[in-house]
Amino acid sequence: MARVLMKGNEAIAEAAIAAGCRFFFGYPITPQSEVPEYFSIRMPEVGGTFVQAESEVAAVNMLYGAAGTGVRAMTSSSSPGFSLKQEGISYIACAEIPAVVVNIMRGGPGLGSIQASQADYFQATKGGGHGDYRLLVYAPASIQEACDLMATAFDRSQKYRCVSMILGDGMLGQMMEPVEIKPVEVKQYDNSWATVGWADKSRPRAVVNSLYITHEELGAVNKRLQAKYKEIAANEVMVEEFNMDQPEFVIVAFGTVARIAKNAVAKLKEQGINVGLIRPITVWPFPYCSLEKAAAMNSVKGFLTVEVSAGQLVEDVRLGVNGKKPVELHNTLGSVYPTPDEIVESILALKGRK
Amino acid sequence: MNEQILIAGFGGQGVLSMGKMLAEAAMAEGHEVSWLPSYGPEMRGGTSNVSVNISDKPIGAPIISPGDATCVMAMNLPSLTKFESFVKPGGLLLVNSSIIDKKATRTDITVYYVKANDLANELGNPKTANMIMLGAYLEKAKVVKPETMLDQLRAVFGAKKPQLVELNENALKKGADSAK
CATH class of the missing domain: 3.40.50.920 (Rossmann fold)
Structure with a gap:
């Protein structure tokens, strides 16, 4: 594909489609509203699903549900809207469901401003929601890099069964630059964990869950998560x-x-x-x-x-x-x-x- | 090449479109470009501006800092007041003198007054004031070839509204002629 002049938000959406994303759930908020807008046009064209949810909380839980079936799915928002998604992201991280989230940061705290900012750094890098978990967070500096990293974000989320994040700001979302959306070889990982039906009972039952009531169970889950984050920290640093x-x-x-x-x-x-x-x-x-x-x-x-x-x-x-x-x-x-x-x-x- | 162009006016004057046409044309000629709009709780009649960078190297900051702009195009008075100081010494300032009756105060830059709205009215379409101004800029700065800009017009309007290609082409030419 030749280079085209694209707005960051739109390029991010197109790159997600190239990376195999076929489900998007979102809710509009400046300065990322072109992401859902673009998906609303493109998803029907590629046989995908676009849902404008009734709220950010609904959108992130739709992501949890869809991604739990093993499909490539994402949501996006901007700072105040992204805060609303934190509970769901914590659940997705605990349930070890691969998912991609995008935060196009604006000024805060509170409703803040609609202009660009980097003030969600702590939220993005230290967990964000409750409990011990991490996101694999990519912070592109150009629209081309955002597109390239979108493919990486989807791949690594599937590989590690973790939540990957694209962390941009209003400037990256709103500006236009020449971009080439490269074809992505979508790699298939083991998805025996996915809840795709159990009619033939040919494999162990898949259950998506983030509730572990006993010390032993929750302890084991946390140990597994921390081992995974250690592996990510060892293998995935980009600088x-x-x-x-x-x-x-x-x-x-x-x-x-x-x-x-x-x-x-x-x-x-x-x-x-x-x-x-x-x-x-x-x-x-x-x-x-x-x-x-x-x-x-x-x-x-x-x-x-x-x-x-x-x-x-x-x-x-x-x-x-x-x-x-x-x-x-x-x-x-x-x-x-x-x-x-x-x-x-x-x-x-x-x-x-x- | 390292052009840093700031175009400002009020919402509805086609400021963002001017910037996009310019960026598209420069990209078509193989340059690196960036297009960064001001965005805010703005509407028709509010203020609007766009920063366009054109370079042969990867573009660093897409924001244009005061004193760095190689060209400022001021489509209305608040834009002239706010952005005259952004032009770097020796740079270019284009003023839409149809609706700005103030003169620029800087003496270390080149200032051209373009009657963008009047010339657009002569063409019978006041909306083409932006293309008049862009035509004047291209004549002065020679950043992209007029043919490349015409290709962009065809790409934007060609299939759906072929009559607008000719109209905008005439506006670009009229603007260029006014700056000769």
Whole structure:
């Protein structure tokens, strides 16, 4: 397929269809409403199902039900709507049902604003709902990357029987870029767990459940889940290390903010200051290893975390750097995005401090 | 090439469409592009703007920062007031002088006044003011070839509304002529 100019939200939906998704359940909310809108047109064309549910809570439970039969299904929302889905996502994680969720973040807390934000980082990376679980969270920086990661998100959710998430922001959802929706080889995994009927009784009965009343049962489930998350953490980290040849400082940023940071890196280079960028592509599992490695470099004097939230990403950066070098925070609040010049200023301030 | 174009006006003037046509045409010529709309609780008559980046390299920030725009097209007065300062020194400012009677204050940039609405009315369709302005911009900045833009018009309107291809083509030409 040739490159076409597509809006992020629409491209995400088209990429999901290419990845074999045939069931979508959602509820409109700015700035992700083009996702359900696009599915409402495309799903009937590909023999899929689109349901505009009566609420976010209904949508996530429809996802739970459909995905429980082993089909590729997803839901999407934006911050306040995504909070409403947390109970269902916790159930899906516990029941070990493969599913994909998309959060196109807007400003918060509360109903917040409809402009872009990164303030759902904690919610996305630390579980989100109740109980001990994790999502496999992809944070694309471009629309092309969002499309490519959508295929990965579906595949890994099936492989690990986990919930995968695409974490974008209103900017990624609303902007247009050239994109190529690549054909996806949809790999089939064992789905003997799926509830597809038991008429011939040829296999053990499949049950979708997230209620384990006894200590022994719930303990076993939690051990299994933690083993799975350990495996994901070992195998699925994705990171971009940009301009990391002996940098003096290292910027850490994800998603669209990392693109702004790249402009800052270029501007600093013009001034003769060599600054690298570590961009987590998976924000869980987090690329702690890249930060450890950078913190051990003699050339690196310090780190600057750039985020559109009050100091969320920086906590993971500090865990990775582990006190070996100073970690500073450049953050903006209330859906205001930093400019490259402001990031340059922060690096110059760090440099001047010594 | 590293063009950073900011187009602003009020909702209904076709500002987002101008940006999209430009981005589509630049993409067709093999450039990297990004199109980022302002979006908010906005409606017809409210403010609207779009940032278009055209580059030969992968595009970093899709947002255009103050002082970085290679061109600003101001379709109404609030847009001129807000975005004149966004033009980088030596950059281009196009002002829709049909409905903006104020002059630009900057002296370190190139300013052109385009009577976009008047010229559109001469064509018999006031809605083409956006294409008049886009035509003037293409004449000045030569970012994409006029033929490529015509291909885009055909792609957008061709099958369903062929009469609009000619109308918009005339608007682009009229805008270009006005800027010669």
